[in-house]
Amino acid sequence: MPEAPPFNPSGSSEERITAHWALCPTPTGVEVRQGVRCVVDPYTSLIMACQAKGQEAWADIDLSRGTTLLTPGLINTHTHLELFRTAPIERHPDQTFADWLLAVIDYKRGSTMVDAISACHHSMVELITSGTTCVNDISSEGASLVALEQIGLRGTVSPESIILGDLSDVGGPTAEQQCQQAIERWLSLQESWDKHPLLRLGVSPHSPYNMTPAVWEQLVTHTTPALVHTHLAETRDELTYFKTGSASLSELDEKILGKRFAPPQVGVSPVVAYEAQWGSHTNVVAAHGVFLDEADIGILAQHDVAMAHCPQSNQWLSGIEAVMPYHKLKAAGLRVGLGTDSSLSCPRLDLRTEARLAQTLHGLGLEETLQLCTVNGAAVLGQAELLGQLREGYKADLVLWWHPSADPATLSDPLALWLDPDTIAVMVWVDGRLILDRCDTLWSQ
Known part of the structure; x- marks a missing residue:
């Protein structure tokens, strides 16, 4: 498993998560969004917004290399x-x-x-x-x-x-x-x-x-x-x-x-x-x-x-x-x-x-x-109206993935990158609560 460099989503204390790309599955397909800011309501643990901001949002990502992807939790x-x-x-x-x-x-x-x-x-x-x-x-x-x-x-x-x-x-x-x-x-x-x-x-x-x-x-x-x-x-x-x-x-x-x-x-x-x-x-x-x-x-x-x-x-x-x-x-x-x-x-x-x-x-x-x-x-599971999508009103069960060498500026297929064995989960949220954060642990690495 590759080691992750330091990463900190911009404004995470304000329940905001930023990624180079978001993969947004629906029952009919997957929408790929660039430069996404996902906002989570801290009181309801629901997604308030998952907006595509384009490459301007990339400036908020404190990452020395590699590419990040945001998906719903698996x-x-x-x-x-x-x-x-x-x-x-x-x-x-x-x-x-x-x-x-x-x-x-x-x-x-x-x-x-x-x-x-x-x-x-x-x-x-x-x-x-x-x-x-x-x-x-x-x-x-x-x-x-x-x-x-x-x-x-x-x-x-x-x-x-x-x-x-x-x-x-x-x-x-x-x-x-x-x-x-x-x-x-x-x-x-x-x-x-x-x-x-x-x-x-x-x-x-x-x-x-x-x-x-x-x-x-x-x-x-x-x-x-x-x-x-x-x-x-x-x-x-x-x-x-x-x-x-x-x-x-x-x-x-x-x-x-x-x-x-x-x-x-x-x-x-x-x-x-x-x-x-x-x-x-x-x-x-x-x-x-x-x-x-x-x-x-x-x-x-x-x-x-x-x-x-x-x-x-x-x-x-x-x-x-x-x-x-x-x-x-x-x-x-x-x-x-x-x-x-x-x-x-x-x-x-x-x-x-x-x-x-x-x-x-x-x-x-x-x-x-x-x-x-x-x-x-x-x-x-009979929870299609609550889980499995990055959209307003859904539970904030989220995964931030990181690939060590992919360049977000030249990446042609974020979906293929998600399935790449070298892509790892670096942060995981359940109901808006962070339950996995590899970033601090890997900072010294």
Whole structure:
């Protein structure tokens, strides 16, 4: 990573931010503005103005070299902050997805709440230093709520539930008891976090292979989540489990829960088997969506399900052929944003790395690539009127980027510069509050 020279936005104490260029995504494209001054209301944390002043504004930028870019903060539509690891857990060619999940469970075993909060902090360091200001997180312990508040990152956190059925015959609770426990846990979290200015509470039925349709309905009906966050069609093992009733995921159930379970329907895809559940809430967000056919996409579109695209994680778990049918989803009218998943299946929680891979996989233009990280992510979260754009009335979630050698006077493509690996986030604001400032640290460098 290159080192940044001294930089101080003109008048930052007056909530004014100046950059050589601003990249302003909208649902229909990206407007590139030169010499931008962005003004933030310190009382509401909303953007008051983002005006193009041309090169005359460059005189306000105390920068000895390089070029600065201003964008909205990046929005990560699928994370597991509590699952941090310095290197992903390998999935070997001879392993099933169930084998990999068992390795994940073994890795988590014995983790305390303190451990989980610490893991969240490590995850957030990677996210914030690469420009993410908002996450859509699935939490096992509720630790990410605590960590997000401590750091000041925006997020929707969905407590995760895995309920496959009655466990009373193996010394466990009934499905009804498990569901009631999950609902009570959710209501307890709601009581503590409902009015938080940066955080929302969702709910996460883990996946079709880990939640019965009846319990899914009860869980959503008896809570009031901002959204429903689940995993769908992530691996071929999941599809085969539903299509044929194959044993690999059932064997995992037996190892973890003490008994085997079967899909609610055999011979259909998970999308078809859970068709009623996709309309259980006004905003269902499904992560991955790799193994989908035309009929699946039609059902998801009918219920306006949003998709979190995690290119690196998909390929880590299922190989280079595991590619979401992005263009088909888009043509069907589905909302699609980018996510990283966790560091257990993603080498680094950097949304621009995901964007570069998505660009390669799907032949995307630069504008669409930025949209996926910002305005499209806001749409996935149901916050399109609040986040993801540099415009009046939107939340001041902002990133100032810096490239060490680009000359702003001769720069021909600021969008390409934003995606350049040598461009780094030097300042990050969430809700108008500066949460990352590399400038003072790097002054002596």
